[in-house]
Amino acid sequence: MTTSQLAKKASVNLETVRYYERRGLIPEPPRTESGYRDYSQDIIARILFIKRAQDLGFTLKEISELLSLRVDPDTTCCDVRQRTETKIRDVDEKISDLQRIREALTVLVQSCKGKGPTSACPILEAIDTKETSHANH
Amino acid sequence: MTTSQLAKKASVNLETVRYYERRGLIPEPPRTESGYRDYSQDIIARILFIKRAQDLGFTLKEISELLSLRVDPDTTCCDVRQRTETKIRDVDEKISDLQRIREALTVLVQSCKGKGPTSACPILEAIDTKETSHANH
DNA sequence: CTTGACTCTGTACCTAAGTAAAGAGTTTAT
DNA sequence: ATAAACTCTTTACTTAGGTACAGAGTCAAG
Numbered sequence: 101m102t103t104s105q106l107a108k109k110a111s112v113n114l115e116t117v118r119y120y121e122r123r124g125l126i127p128e129p130p131r132t133e134s135g136y137r138d139y140s141q142d143i144i145a146r147i148l149f150i151k152r153a154q155d156l157g158f159t160l161k162e163i164s165e166l167l168s169l170r171v172d173p174d175t176t177c178c179d180v181r182q183r184t185e186t187k188i189r190d191v192d193e194k195i196s197d198l199q200r201i202r203e204a205l206t207v208l209v210q211s212c213k214g215k216g217p218t219s220a221c222p223i224l225e226a227i228d229t230k231e232t233s234h235a236n237h
Numbered sequence: 238m239t240t241s242q243l244a245k246k247a248s249v250n251l252e253t254v255r256y257y258e259r260r261g262l263i264p265e266p267p268r269t270e271s272g273y274r275d276y277s278q279d280i281i282a283r284i285l286f287i288k289r290a291q292d293l294g295f296t297l298k299e300i301s302e303l304l305s306l307r308v309d310p311d312t313t314c315c316d317v318r319q320r321t322e323t324k325i326r327d328v329d330e331k332i333s334d335l336q337r338i339r340e341a342l343t344v345l346v347q348s349c350k351g352k353g354p355t356s357a358c359p360i361l362e363a364i365d366t367k368e369t370s371h372a373n374h
Numbered sequence: 375c376t377t378g379a380c381t382c383t384g385t386a387c388c389t390a391a392g393t394a395a396a397g398a399g400t401t402t403a404t
Numbered sequence: 405a406t407a408a409a410c411t412c413t414t415t416a417c418t419t420a421g422g423t424a425c426a427g428a429g430t431c432a433a434g
Contacts, residue, residue, distance in 0.1 A: 102380080102381075103381075103382090104380075104381085113422080113423075114381095115422075115423055115424075116421085116422065116423085118382090118383095119421075119422060119423085123421090132430095134382095134430050134431080135381075135382065135429080135430080136380090136381055136382080136430075136431090137381085137382085145365065149364055149365050152364050154421095155338075156338055156342060156345075156364070157335075157338045157342070159420070159421090160420075160421070160422095161420085166361065166364075169355050169361075170355050170356065170361055171355075172355065173354070175354075175355050176351070176352070176353060176354060176355060177349055177350070177351050177352055177353045177354070177357075177358040177359070177360070178351040178352070179355065180349065180355060180358050180360045180361055181346060181349045181351045181358075181360065184342055184345055184346050184349075184360055185346055187342055188339060188342045188343065188346065191335050191338055191339045191342065192339065194331075194335055195332055195335045195336065195339070198294075198328050198331055198332045198335070199332065201292075201293055201294040201328055202325060202328045202332070204292075204293055205293060205294070205321055205324055205325045205328065206325065208293075208321055209321050209322055209325065212314055212317065212318045212321075213314070214313070214314050214315040214318045214319075215313070215314060215315070216313060216314045217310070217312075217313060217314070218306050218307050218308075218309065218312050218313060218314060218316065218317055219307065219308075220314075221307075221314040221317045221318075223314070223317050223318065224303065224306075224307055224317055227289050227290050227293070227303075228282065228286050239410080239411075240411075240412090241410075241411085250392080250393070251411095252392075252393055252394075253391085253392065255412090255413095256391075256392060256393085260391090269400095271399080271400050271401080271411080271412095272399080272400080272412065273400075273401090273410090273411055273412075274411085274412090291391095296390070296391090297390075298390085
C-alpha cells in the first residue's frame, strides 16, 4: 500500500511515516516502478507499537532500540525489563521534581491574598529576594 | 559592567545574557563609546529572578510576562496569583500523566520475569498487541 | 487527453532554551 | 608595539518530534 494508505490505517500523519523512515524506526520499503513506496501490512502494527511505546514515555530513540532488541537473537527479556525499570526511574524523578515545584508554588500562592499592587506582591517578592539559592544551583 | 562580568555575577553563560536580551527578558543596556554593553548592577537581580522563576517551572515567556506585570500600574497581585495557580494546575496535570505512565510501566515490569528471548517478552507483547487504544487516542 | 489528486525528495520550519562559531573591532598587560 | 583576551553581530546549531512546502513526476477518473 501507499504511504498515505499506511498513514491512515496507522492513524498518523503522512509526513510522520516518512519521518519515521528517516529516523530508522521503520524500514525503507520496496518501490513501485514509478518510485512510490509500497508498504506491507505489518508496518501498520509496527507504527502502532511505536505510538504505544511513546504513550508509555519512551522516546523515539528508545523505541528504536526496543524494536532492535525484539529481533536480536542475542538479547533476552531481561534487557527489555531493565529498560522499562530505567524508564520507571526516569518517571519517578520527573514526578519528584514536579512535586517539589508544586510545593514551592503552593507556598507562594498561600502567601498572597490577591490584593494590592504587583509592586508589593508577596509572590514576586519571594522570587525576587530569595537568598542565593541560584548561586548554589 | 561588561556582559561577561554580569554573566559571572549572575552565574549564567555569557551567551545566555545576550539571548535574554534578544528575547526581551532584560533591557538593552547603554553602550560604551566602543560599542560594549554597559550593564547596571540591578540587572544581576533581574537575571536571578528569571532563574528562580525558571526553577519554579515558569517558561521564559511566562517569566517575561511576570516581569512586565511587576511594573504595570494597572495590574494587581491577583494577576500574579492567578498565573501561579495556573502553573500549579499545569504541574498537577503533568504529575497525573506521569503517574498514569508509571502505573502502566509497573504493570509491564511485573508481567516479565526477565527470562526468555525477546521474541516472547511479555512487555514487548503487551505493547505490540494492546487493543486499539491508539486508534481512540 | 485533461485535470486534480496523489507521490516523491530535499530543505526548511516550529517549539523552548540555550550554545557555538566566524569574522571583525576593542581592551589590557607586557 | 604586540599578542592575547575580550567584545560585538549575525548566523547556525543542539535536543525531540514532528510539520510544511516547492517543484517535479505519477495516477486515476472523467
